[in-house]
Amino acid sequence: MSRRTIGIVMNGVTGRMGYRQHLVRSILAIREQGGLTLPDGTVIWPEPLLAGRSEQRVRAIAERHGLDRWTTDLDAALADPAYEVYFDAQLTQVREKALRGAIAAGRHIYTEKPTADSLDGALELARLARAAGVCNGVVQDKLFLPGLIKLKRLVDGGFFGRILSVRGEFGYWVFEGDWQSAQRPSWNYRSQDGGGVVLDMFPHWQYVLEGIVAPVRSVYAHTATHIPERRDEEGRPYEATADDAAYGIFELDGGVVAQLNSSWAVRVDRDELVEFQVDGTEGSAVAGLRNCRIQHRGATPKPVWNPDLPVAEPFRSQWQQVPDNQEFDNGFKTQWEQFLTHVVTGSPFPHDLLAGAKGVQLAQLALESAAGGRRVAVPELAL
Structure with missing residues (x-):
């Protein structure tokens, strides 16, 4: 049995949805069950790096759950090749800029919705992700x-x-x-x-x-x-x-x-x-x-x-x-598992940034x- 570690920059976990549903009930729950086992026996192990604007709040969350990686420097986190996935649960008005930066850094994208505050912005994100060849997904819980x-x-x-x-x-x-x-x-x-x-x-x-x-x-x-x-x-x-x-x-x-x-x-x-x-x-x-x-x-x-x-x-x-x-299972966790499987195996994942643009x-x-x-x-x- 092989183990595939996937580093995930999780931005916005100090908010209610980012913390409860995405960090605790999804990523940490996958770790608590021993990882996500694929049909071929490969175990996907998510390794979160918590990101946020408030050092006090993001550090407190990391310490509460025994996590040793957190940062207030998003650019440095995106530059770290150990973290191939970027997740965003920030306020809507700052999400588009962060997603653009993550795509430019070559990171796979998984994000809350709406993906942008305008249709033009949402479509541009989908185009950028396609041109960069990165996996991308939008929460449709x-x-x-x-x-x-x-x-x-x-x-x-x-x-x-x-x-x-x-x-x-x-x-x-x-x-x-x-x-x-x-x-x-x-x-x-x-x-x-x-x-x-x-x-x-x-x-x-x-x-x-x-x-x-x-x-x-x-x-x-x-x-x-x-x-x-x-x-x-x-x-x-x-x-x-x-x-x-x-x-x-x-x-x-x-x-x-x-x-x-x-x-x-x-x-x-x-x-x-x-x-x-x-x-x-x-x-x-x-x-x-x-x-x-x-x-x-x-x-x-x-x-x-x-x-x-x-x-x-x-x-x-x-x-x-x-x-x-x-x-x-928890709906957020189920979709996270599908997205991580998509990143590792290339399996179909219809809930992409174009699908997110339809919502916007x-x-x-x-x-x-x-x-x-x-x-x-x-x-x-x-x-």
Whole structure:
């Protein structure tokens, strides 16, 4: 059995997502299981080098987990040939520059989304990576969630017949920061810092819709800043200049209509923080992060509208749970394993920088739609 060590510069692990999902639950989890074993017996061993702007914070994380490599000098880290992969979980506004530097240094790229704050920037990153011949990947974690894996299984198995529509609800109440601390960083609510629910969530909706149902061909969006003033991490008031809610209608291939609401100013009355309902001629499903419920055509009840009587139908109990039928690992870890396998073996990896650019494109077109109050076509992207 041979061992293949892959050095990974991990930039942005002081943030919530970079630390919890990418460092602890992915890279360190792979190390804890003894590495990633390939079919030929080769063991991939990820060796992280933690990078960040705050020496105190990045050093503390390294010491907490027994890691001896950390730095605040990104250029020096990228120049070290022992680290062939660069991962980025920084703020959106600084990501594109760092990715450009990593590509120029010949490093393979794995990055959070959005990959840039403009479509031109996202496409240029994809072109640069292709010209440099480096492997590149973008985090598309929701495709690896149990609930959406089950939903994709239903689509592939023909359960829905002809798919008619998709309805999605995402969001929760993010506290304003006055009498309770906010659950999201303040930059999320400042457009000048790359914030906004459209730029944050529409790249997700792009790959979820295309990867499970069909590609998006048009978008009509309405955005809002429902909470105009919030307080930052030090308790200081600031103006919320970015959208905290977006209401989108998407036309997909085949005439499928998708309606997705995204909000950080909504109180949750659903089983999970995000849910998608897919309706088809032969059946329907409601999928969340972990669970998926179905109702087949032959088991569909026949409700009768009568506002004069109390509701007697137990609607939720008329659905059937889709079984797991497999063991589900952490979705971020699963995609990391696929990307590392891609780097070592050259196996297919569809979630590349061009795929990431599609997400930026949809967010940009949604903002154009909201500004102009009109439906906007989504053209095909190519390098």
